[in-house]
Amino acid sequence: MSDYLDTARRVILTEARGLTLLADDLGDSFARAVDLILAARGRVVVSGMGKSGHVGRKITATLASTGTPAQFVHPAEASHGDLGMVTQADVALVLSNSGETPELADLIAHTRRFGIPLIGVASRPGSTLLRQADVALVLPAAPEACGNGIVPTTSTTMTLALGDALAVALMEHRQFTPEHFRTFHPGGKLGARLAKVDDLMHRDMPLVGEDTPMTEALLVISQKGYGVTGVTDRAGHLAGIITDGDLRRHMDGLLDRRAAEVMTPAPRVIAPDALAEAALAQMQDSKITCLFAVADDMPQGILHIHDCLRAGIV
Known part of the structure; x- marks a missing residue:
């Protein structure tokens, strides 16, 4: 049992160090990403493949529930017609740890063709995604918690935290109140607590x-x-x-x-x-x-x- 606990503590501390690096590395690009989203007349279109996609769905839900209209578009489905969901009024938030995920190519090209603002999140500054992005949010170099660098752990945790940071920064700028929050949370425990x-x-x-x-x-x-x-x-x-x-x-x-x-x-x-x-x-x-x-x-x-x-x- 002690081995299990040792592993759990190692994983959590490794990811915590990654979050500390992320907080320390945030700069002007984060502020520019917030301004880009605030200037959009449409939605934040979030996309990512694999684990990044799962994280992207959670970020989408957090944005939408805190006053920033958002939708998730699966990159593979985007190549088969769902690019029509991404309009010139939107801003794209695209997630990829490597920045070279092939399934994202058509979505990235679509944003460039139609002048749709693109915010890229990846760990490699020279990657295709970040080179093409209007705003590049670079994840700091931090070891994955699995110990061998192949299981997305620290990287996905940092991406999720970055999404939360964007959502809360936007929420505070819009002076999002508990009453606004209840509008999007009429059910469940949160809705009950905020009922009048x-x-x-x-x-x-x-x-x-x-x-x-x-x-x-x-x-x-x-x-x-x-x-x-x-x-x-x-x-x-x-x-x-x-x-x-x-x-x-x-x-x-x-x-x-x-x-x-x-x-x-x-x-x-x-x-x-x-x-x-x-x-x-x-x-x-x-x-x-x-x-x-x-x-x-x-x-x-x-x-x-x-x-x-x-x-x-x-």
Whole structure:
């Protein structure tokens, strides 16, 4: 088992040293690559063969999810019609460790023929890809973690990190916010964490007026199924809330009272544009099961703790 751990640590440290070299070697070409992408009216077309292709697909997904339109074009498919996907409005980001991958030839030629900006990523400055590129991003000379230099390991890790660096630099320049991020991540854990109260709340709220007899208020509580009702003043502002705790405290003569006499005034509320995650935290801290969403003192909806849990917010 110790041999396995020794190998794992050697691989990780080797790749970490490659990333350090990459960070140290970054220069003006990286900034020019970012400017080239920002100037494009179309998409970033990412391409690569083999392991570079797999890395390219991940870079494409990262770009697209952080506000930079991107698509992956397989170089072999490009030679059989998919070059039509690459337009003069685009910028090409082509990956190849050697810079001499033969399957990339037609794609490179297409970018040169139609004046499509080309960013090349490779480890050999004199390679065909980097000589043809408008911006050459050179991977530093770093040993592969396999120990014999034949398995793409350090090189693919550096390429992936370089793609992440491009995506984040573009994201920060565009002032990409969590709300923008949620637009591209509506599902899964990320989407749940970024959901807003407005996305989950119910607009058909249990509400009664301050002068409503408790006989009617009890019907509203029972019909709506939240175990509570909001109480509004004459202007429609949320003045209070009636919970089962309020009912127990006013049990003596309850049916002879009006809503304003039973309610808890100034209840805890939350804004509709607040994160649902924040609403859940507030409900858990206060040991309550519902929150009214309020804007300008006017109730907009009601959020139950089960709505948050069903959405995957935990």
